[in-house]
Amino acid sequence: MSAPIAWILDGIRTPFVKAGGALRHTPVYELGRVAMGEVLARANLDPARIDEVVFGNCAQPAEAANVSRVTALRAGIPEPVPAATVHRNCASGMEAVADGARRIASGEARLVLAGGMESMSQIPIFYPLAYGDWLEGVARAKTLPQKLGAFAAFRPALLKPRIGIVEGLTDLVCGLNMGQTAEVLAREFRIGRPAQDAFALRSHQLAVAARERLREEIVPLFPPPRHEAVIDDIGPREGQTLEALGRLKPYFDRRNGTVTVGNACQITDGAVALLVGDERTAAGWPTPPLGRIRAFAFAGLAPSRMGLGPVFAMAKVLEKTGLGLDDIDRFEINEAFAAQVLACLEAARSESFARAELGRTRALGEIPLDKLNVNGGAIALGHPVGASGARLLLTLLMELRRRGLKRGLASLCVGGGQGAAFLVERDA
Secondary structure, three states, X not given: OOOOOEEEEEEEEOOOEEOOOOOOOOOHHHHHHHHHHHHHHHOOXXXXXXXEEEXXXXXXXXXXXXXXHHHHHXXXXXXXXXXXXXXXXXXXXXXXXXXXXXXXXXXXXXXXXXXXXXXXXXOOEEOOHHHHHHHHHHHHOOOHHHHHHHHHOOOHHHHOOXXXXXXXXXXXXXXXXXXXXXXXXXXXXXXXXXXXXXXXXXXXXXXXXXXXXXXXXXXXXXXXXXXXXXXXXXXXXXXXXXXXXXOOOOOOOOOOOOXXXXXXXXXXXXXXXXXXXXHHHXXXXXXXXXXXXXXXXXXXXXXXXXXXXXXXXXXXXXXXXXXXXXXXXXXXXXXXXXXXXXXXXXXHHXXXXXXXXXXXXXXXXXXXXXXXXXXXXXXXHOOXXXXXXXXXXXXXXXXXXXXXXXXXXXXEEEOOOEEEEEEEEOOO
């Protein structure tokens, strides 16, 4: 096989915390600062060695334009080191790593600080544009009659809020929100409510069982105002049961749906930082690198079926490497929705799907459950959209190292109708 595109040398992440919880008052650039600073400290790395910082973020705060640059400077990265923010919806964290790997492959960089961050708690509420027009009219009024006329034009409807997170999770092209696209796949692949709830329960049970292992990739946080340490992901439920999941009502299609808040990912805050280097940097790294990037790919598909994105992207990665699913030791598929992941498993094993959708003569193959998301997934851990792609890579590589395994495939679906996938390797 050809030489690696780049190496992932080290990585760390914050705990993933359900939105509105302990990190409610922590800005995204503070989450990112903690992750950046910790990965540098653990590697005992002079930040001046970094050639570029590339981080993914979706809901960029108004007060921190190019939030990656703001975060990098706050983390102590020297001013001469440039920084860029990338945005590919749910794959923003993977896009950042891909961008860093491209810079390395082209010779532009030897060491890139890449990752992703998101504060979904702090996605703002907006007012209609008409309210801005009214404020402008008031500001421009000079005389008393003009001012009175401007104020008289006020209508309560001008203050009707636009919920940023709701609009951001709704596709402008197909008109469906992300949960509704999961309902599309549940119907297409005939995935019933019991299967979805059972998969959701599995996610919680695995995440709870993996709590000690996941601490290996987590730096504790001390969020204001209470300053109590957050050392674990806040999302996995120790007492989760099928009965409790079964009592939840469909959320996205209240009459005929099967997707609930219990079998969907949690809305979450968190950040991930990875050090991505070239071959020479990896050879001189003081500790064994986490692993090497062999291939990555991004794929497009219909926005209404965006949840199948992992299958399209995995097909491209396998074609690049000449490998099959049987060659993969561990899989990470982001659990946007239980229905979506189960649909991907069905599509991967379907000969007809391969011929009609992927242009292949044979199905991709089987993704065994005992190799998939073995430490739980986003249904339990949460999905801070700008960070999740990087988290999948970190969790996968640490699991490969822990088990002495060789190859892993990480993928996720992307709002707007895309998929992303990375194939990583270690020396088993």
